[in-house]
Amino acid sequence: MDTKAAEGAEETLDPADWEAMRHLAHLAVDDAIRHVRDVRDRPVWQEMPPAQRQAFSAPAPEGPRPLGELYRDLLDLLMPYPMGNIHPRFWMWYMGAGSFTGALAEFLAAIDGSNLGGGNNAAAFMDRQVVDWLKQMTGFPASASGTLVSGGSMANIIGLTAARNAMAGIDLREEGVAAMPAPLRFYGSDQIHSCHQKAVELLGLGNRALRRVPSGPEFRMDLAALAAMIAEDRAAGRRPACVIATAGTVNTGAIDDLPAIAALCRREGMWFHVDGCIGALVAIAPENRQLVAGIEAADSLALDPHKWLHVPFEAGCALVRDAAAHRATFAVHPEYLEEKPRGIAAGEYLHDYNLQTSRAFRALKIWLMLSEHGTAKFGRLIDQNIAQARYLDRLVAARPPLALMAPTVIDIVCFRYAPEGMDEPALRALNTEIMLQLQESGIAAISDTTVAGRHALRVAICNHRTRRADLELLVDEVCRRGAALAAA
C-alpha cells in the first residue's frame, strides 16, 4: 500500500482547527469566570425540568457533532443545575466549596496528562511533595508515608487495611483472613462515619468486627465503655486490633479524646487510626488547633483536601506513620511493572501505596491552591468557619422556639424549630418540611440528621464564601417558615 495514501487516511482526536479550539476554550474560560464570580446571585439549587433532563436519556452518539454546539448544550443543560456546593449558602452534608484556582489546576493536570501510578516525572515529584506538606500540616514525622486518593472513604480504607495487616498475626496477604489465629476487633464511637462499615466489610472482617462504642452527652467516645469492650473481647479470645478515633464527627463535629485514645492504644498494643476527614486540618488553624492536639500520634490518619481545603473533587489523603508497613500492605511487582535504574520507570511506583494502578494527577490542585494562598490563610479560613458556627449557635440560642440539639464544637451546628407541645414525629415532619422548602426555594441548602434519637437540622459551614449575613438570613427563614407551618 502507498504510504502517502495511508497517512492521509489516519485519524487523530486532535482538533482539525486549533484556532477554532482556542476560540472556544477562551469562551469557556470567560463563562467559567462569570459562573464562579456571580454564584451568590443564583439560587443555591434548582430542580432540573423534565424537558432538559430528557437530554440525558439520548443513546450513545455514533456520529460527530460540532464542539461549539455541544458547549452551548452544556450551558443550557449542565451549568444551571449543579448540586450547589460552590454557593455561599450551601451547608449540607460535608464538603468543600471549590475554587477557581483548583478548577484551573484540574485543567492543567489533564493537559500534562501524566498517570500518577508511576514515579520519574514532575507530576510524581509534586505528588510526593504534597503528601509531605500534608504530613507537615498535621504534625506527622517526615519518615511517615502517604498517598493521595479519591477521598476520605478511600483514605480510611488505606489506613484500616494497613492496620488489619499489621495486627493479623500472620502474613495476611499470603494467607487471607480465614487463617487469622483470632478474629480481629476494631472500635469506633457510635458517631463513626458509615465508610468504616464498608471498610471492615471489604476487608473481610464483617460489620460485627467494628464495635460501636457508645458516645457520651458531647458525642465523644466513652473511654470507659471502650476499655470494657476491649477487655471483654480479649477474654472471649478475640484480638482487639485498632481504635478508630474521629476528629470531627459528621453528625455534630465532635472530636474524640485523641491523647487518651493514643495512650490506650499504646498500652493495649493496638493500632491508632484517626478519621480526620473533617477535623485533621484544624491542626493548621491558630485559634482552634488545640482541639485536635494528639492527632500527630496516630498510626494512620485519613484527611480530605476536598473538604476544608476546597480543592475540586476528588482529593483525599491517607498518612501512615510506619512507611514500611504501608508499603508492605500494597506493593506488588508484576513482570510488566518492574522499576528500572533509569528512564521513565525509574523511581518508586506510587501505586505501591494504595489500591489503584492508574492514578489521577490530584496533587496539582492541592499544590497550586496551597502555594497561591499559603497554609496560614487556610488556617484562618478554618477558624473563620468555626467562628461563624459559634455565631449561628448564638443566634439560635437567642431565638426561641429554635433549640440547639448538640454542642457546637467546630463548624457544625445542629438545631431545630421546636414550638412547645409538639411530639418528636411532629417535630421531625415540621423541620423536614422547613429544610426541603429552603432547598427548593434555592435560599439555602441544609441537611438533617438524628442525634441522641432526636431529629435535627444540620448546618455544616465548610465554605469560604459564607458570610455572617447568610447565617442571619437562614435563621430568619427557618423561623418564618416554621411559624407558618406550625400555624397551618
Ligand SMILES: *Cc1c(COP(=O)(O)O)cnc(C)c1O
Ligand atoms: C466526609 C467524611 C468521610 C468520607 O469522605 P469522602 O471524601 O466523602 O469519601 C469519612 N469520614 C468522615 C468523618 C467524613 O466527614
